[in-house]
Amino acid sequence: MMRFTKFLKVEVDVVVARNAFIPDNKSSKEYLENVAIAFMQEEFAKVNGFKENDVIKITSKGRSVNLKVKISDIAHEKGILIPNGIYASYLTSFDGFKRFKAEIELADGEITKPEEIIEKLKG
């Protein structure tokens, strides 16, 4: 069934924070599972039509990544929290290093792989 929110873009505050579950081994499955995440509060998700494990596209300053939604109270009320790491670094600049504006929307694809960012870096 087509979801109405598929066409909805929401402007949000993105906060970047550390996550104790991110391991040092950046090649591991555990790394990806704990860093490719966008935390949002239950109420925020409900109002904006997102659900746990949805893949959302986050766009800031012309760059986008797809991350998986995780419902959690550790996010702030008006936006999402993403862990410190390659995805946050891809979206940020020093104008808004740990807190910046972005647009989020439901995505069709899979989560972005770090290798895709590395390729763009080599670009």
Add this chain to the structure above:
Amino acid sequence: MSGNTEYYTCAGCSCLCDDIEIDLDGENAKTVKTACRRGSNIFLEYKENRAEPAIEGRKVEFEEAIKKAQELIEKSKSLAIYGMDTIPIEAQKVAIELAEGKEAYIDNSSSYCLGDFVEMVLKKELPTATFDDVKDYAYVIFYWGVDPHNSLPRHMSRYTYYPRGKKRQRGYEEDRYLVVADIRKSHTAMLVAKNARFIQVDDDLKLVDAFIKVIDKQMPEKYADDAVRVIREMQKADFNVIMGGLGLRYGLKGNYEKFKEMINKMNEVAKVYFIPAGCHANMRGFNEVLFEKTGFVNKYSFKDGESSLDYAFFELLKNDKVDTTLIIGSDPVNSLPFEISKKLAKINTIVVDPRKSFTTQIAKVVIPSAISGVEQGGTMIRSDGVRVKVNSLFEREINDVYVLERLKEVVA
């Protein structure tokens, strides 16, 4: 710590916990006691994801990688040395000698992390204390813009809030007052219950202003109730501490004079100390070693003999000021904004690291080294300024001191 048990040091973060117990089976860590989840994994999984010597993505012999790195450093007309946050000060000193010999730039992550706070502490512009003092005497323990639950997992349990100390014998519910100021309800903020206060702060400068105004008996624009309550609690004790993290650093937007004014004002009515609450194991070590040599904590040019924002690693990359960079024990592709880190793929990037990282994937030369606390010991400086002897599981011949001494041969 006593008896026959051997204790190891975890160099996973700036807590530098030196009470780690490990059961070894040959060279494998079988069980790790006392460490946090992240620390345990450093010992249990140290053989995984190891860096291999490589030139432009092609695996080579270690010696070939060293020679290539030496050649690139020797030919470089503008070299930047960066990182060193996770290596012992003995290795940091060699890196600084190399930078001096080559008249290079040198910087670590503190230039966009907590270096400004460390500098203020070293210059005695902020009163500071050690974790031992905090454990024994602190009443108000104020985490501002930091979530130790995630970034410094044993900070509260080993050093600050939970332990009983000389003058704090009745447990945290009665003998401590916890304050957490954050933009969101972090895991640390969720601990705020009895004898505690969470300040959900949208504007750190307005909270700073609130403390100043409340002490001056004026009405602040925001956070009046929070400021009144926290100051009242601070006045109940002769020792209180503010632990400042990255959220505070960026929230102040460079207005450090206002922050120092607030700390000074607080000290007119109570006794308040400040400790930077940073993450990397030996970030402060680098700051102190460079400070001892040059009077500056980071972003230093040996060619110009001064520190400047222009010499911050990220500014040098942004402005295409370097042709070669030597990155030691750091993964800037993971932590720096994309527009900056993509420059690393365009210049001669040499990475010295025990593990594969995102930066090793774009480096011209990769030189493997040893993991601090596992395969190399030495000295590190905790975030409160205390020097800690890092007791490692093993000592490898090829470690950061060895690699950097080899690279230094080009300026000898």
